[in-house]
Each structure stands twice: as structure tokens, then as C-alpha cells.
Amino acid sequence: MAGDILFLAEFVDGRASRAAQELASGAAGLAGEAGGAAVGLAYGAGATAGAAELGRFGASRVVVLGEAGPAIGVAGAAAAAVRESQAMALLVPATPNGRDIAAALVGALDLPAFGPARGVRIVDGVVRSEQATLQGAFITVSEPVPGAPTPAVVLIPANTFTPEEGGSAEAEVSAAPSAAGGRLGEVSIVESVAAEQASVNLEEASVIVAGGRGVGGEEGFETLRQLADVLGGAVGASRAAADAGWVAYQLQIGQTGKVVKPSLYIGVGISGAIQHRVGMQTAEHVIAINKDPDAPIGEFADLFVVGDLFAIVPRLTDELRSRKR
Ligand SMILES: Cc1cc2nc3c(=O)[nH]c(=O)nc-3n(C[C@H](O)[C@H](O)[C@H](O)COP(=O)(O)OP(=O)(O)OC[C@H]3O[C@@H](n4cnc5c(N)ncnc54)[C@H](O)[C@@H]3O)c2cc1C
Numbered sequence: 001m002a003g004d005i006l007f008l009a010e011f012v013d014g015r016a017s018r019a020a021q022e023l024a025s026g027a028a029g030l031a032g033e034a035g036g037a038a039v040g041l042a043y044g045a046g047a048t049a050g051a052a053e054l055g056r057f058g059a060s061r062v063v064v065l066g067e068a069g070p071a072i073g074v075a076g077a078a079a080a081a082v083r084e085s086q087a088m089a090l091l092v093p094a095t096p097n098g099r100d101i102a103a104a105l106v107g108a109l110d111l112p113a114f115g116p117a118r119g120v121r122i123v124d125g126v127v128r129s130e131q132a133t134l135q136g137a138f139i140t141v142s143e144p145v146p147g148a149p150t151p152a153v154v155l156i157p158a159n160t161f162t163p164e165e166g167g168s169a170e171a172e173v174s175a176a177p178s179a180a181g182g183r184l185g186e187v188s189i190v191e192s193v194a195a196e197q198a199s200v201n202l203e204e205a206s207v208i209v210a211g212g213r214g215v216g217g218e219e220g221f222e223t224l225r226q227l228a229d230v231l232g233g234a235v236g237a238s239r240a241a242a243d244a245g246w247v248a249y250q251l252q253i254g255q256t257g258k259v260v261k262p263s264l265y266i267g268v269g270i271s272g273a274i275q276h277r278v279g280m281q282t283a284e285h286v287i288a289i290n291k292d293p294d295a296p297i298g299e300f301a302d303l304f305v306v307g308d309l310f311a312i313v314p315r316l317t318d319e320l321r322s323r324k325r
Contacts, residue, residue: 028058214269
């Protein structure tokens with residue numbers, strides 16, 4: 001239907017990812033405004049068995065694209081499902097897999113692309129996406145030009161929508177249409193080997209403890225990892241720390257790293273350079289721990305703790321642990 005809102009729903013280890021739940025609820029809200037339905041395009045381990053569950057978060061229908069192999073392998077099926085749908089928008093999580101699939105769809109189907117969006121609305125039957133540009137100095141609102149192909153593809157960072165469980169309704173589940181004939185259907189994956197270090201899904205973390213040059217080395221990052229563990233969060237890093245080889249590049253936040261939007265970001269031994277800031281500036285709460293009272297991060301942190309991280313972080317971790325007992 002023309003007012004339908006599609007969303008990519010990734011399943012990991014048999015369960016819908018947090019991003020899938022968020023996008024299901026976001027798509028349901030937009031579909032309500034557009035007079036259509038929220039339709040999931042599900043992929044990953046457990047997608048077939050778990051697809052109907054997305055109904056709890058607002059999806060009316062779910063098309064299962066596939067389970068096996070790397071996520072990009074479902075791009076052909078996704079393109080076939082999108083071609084059949086006539087939907088007005090496709091919400092895509094701003095995760096590595098989401099970006100890969102979105103890029104394939106935009107390229108193969110000539111779709112207009114927007115984002116990373118900090119908000120999406122339907123205005124007079126048109127999709128409007130709101131983005132922070134020029135390091136957040138401007139908020140840009142964009143929409144597809146009249147007559148542009150549909151759906152508009154909108155990249156959505158984590159925590160933009162809140163998953164809302166609206167009861168026990170089950171979504172109607174169907175298999176993806178045949179990918180044959182589409183340009184993406186002609187691609188096959190020859191080999192896929194897991195990277196040495198499992199990728200940490202920083203984009204989905206609601207708490208991030210990020211370390212910079214001040215952390216001093218791999219050992220220092222172990223201290224940060226313990227704090228992240230006690231908070232149920234993930235570890236991130238500045239480029240200086242990643243360049244030094246103390247952590248994998250997958251953990252780098254910023255202009256040339258990942259864009260994150262946690263509820264709580266704790267920057268430890270990070271100066272707050274603009275290239276780092278653009279990757280975390282939409283965090284809801286920012287705490288900085290730095291020994292330099294003039295460090296730029298102090299200018300935009302909600303709480304700026306001036307002191308030696310090696311004295312503060314272990315004590316903070318112990319205190320939080322003891323409160324949990
Ligand atoms: C094109 C381009 C792209 C870039 N992309 C990125 C990017 O994606 N992400 C990114 O992060 N950077 C990026 N950078 C690099 C960026 O400009 C900064 O150089 C980098 O972010 C600095 O990292 P840092 O804050 O860890 O290090 P520094 O700037 O060296 O800061 C270290 C901080 O640690 C504090 N410190 C030291 N010891 C302690 C202690 N014991 N206790 C408490 N505090 C302590 C210091 O006071 C200092 O503030 C990019 C640069 C360019 C030119």
C-alpha cells in the first residue's frame with residue numbers, strides 16, 4: 001500500500017535486535033500518520049521463527065528475507081520485496097549491516113536516501129527527514145523531490161525511536177518474493193570469514209564508556225571495560241586510541257568512526273576534539289573524566305570530573321558494584 005512504512009529488522013541469535021524493535025515502533029507511528037501499515041523486512045538467525053513477534057512492537061506484516069550467511073546476502077530479496085511493496089519509506093538501522101543493505105537498495109533501485117536522521121515525520125503525505133548538519137550547527141529538513149521513486153530510504157541511528165510493546169498481536173508473516181531478475185539477484189557471496197575480533201554493536205549500546213589517549217594503553221582499557229561491564233554498557237574509543245592499536249577500529253567513535261547515540265556516554269581521557277564530538281554529540285547525557293580542567297570536552301559535558309582517570313575509574317567501578325549487591 002502507498003502509505004506503508006517498511007523497516008529492516010535484523011535478528012541475532014534467534015531474537016529481534018533492539019534496532020528491529022525500535023524501528024517496528026517507529027514505523028508503526030509513521031504508518032499511522034500515513035494511513036498504511038508497518039511492514040518488517042526480517043533477516044538473520046531466527047528471523048523465520050521470530051518474525052511474528054515484531055507484531056508486539058507495532059508491525060502488521062513481516063516479510064522474511066533469509067537467515068543464513070552475511071546480511072548483505074539478503075539484499076537481492078530485500079530489493080524484490082521493496083519493488084513489490086509501493087511503500088513510501090524504508091527505515092534502515094544505522095548499523096554496519098543496515099548501511100550495507102541500504103546502499104545496495106539505493107544503488108540498485110535508484111531510491112532517494114536520507115539520514116542519519118534525528119527524526120522522521122509524514123507531512124502532507126510526504127516523508128520528511130530531519131538531520132543535524134555541520135557538526136550540529138544546523139538542522140536540515142529534507143524530503144524526496146516530487147515524482148522520486150519510492151520508498152525513500154531513511155537511515156535511523158539507535159535510540160531515535162523507543163520500542164513500544166502494544167499488546168500481544170502477531171504480525172502476518174510471508175516469505176520474500178523471488179530475487180531472480182533483479183540486478184542484485186545476480187550476485188552471490190563466494191566466501192565469508194568471521195573477522196578476528198567479534199564486532200561490538202556500539203550503535204545499539206545505551207551506555208558507552210569511551211577511552212582516549214589519556215587511557216595510556218591496552219591495560220588502561222581493561223579498567224574501562226570493567227566500568228562498562230558493571231553499567232551493562234560497551235567500550236568505545238577515540239581515534240588516537242584506535243590508531244595506537246590499543247583497541248580495534250570497530251570501537252572508534254567520530255567523523256571517521258561510528259556515530260553513536262547512547263543514553264549515557266562517559267568519555268575518559270578524551271580531549272573532545274570536534275572530529276570525536278560529531279560521533280557522540282547526540283548522546284542524552286555526557287560525563288567526562290579528564291585531568292585537564294580546560295579540555296574542550298568540559299564545554300559540552302553535562303558532568304565534568306577533573307582528575308586522574310586511574311584514581312577515579314576503579315573507585316567508581318567498585319562503588320557501582322557495591323551498590324548492585
Ligand atoms: C580528518 C580527521 C578525522 C578524524 N576522525 C576522528 C574520529 O573519527 N574520532 C576521533 O576520536 N578522532 C578523530 N580525529 C582525530 C581528532 O582530531 C583528535 O586528534 C582525537 O580525537 C584525539 O583523541 P584523544 O582525545 O583520545 O587524544 P588527546 O586529544 O591527546 O586527548 C587526551 C586527553 O586525555 C587527558 N588525559 C591524559 N592523561 C589523563 C589521566 N591520567 N586522567 C584523565 N585524563 C587524562 C588529557 O588531558 C587530554 O585531554 C580525526 C582527525 C582528522 C584530521
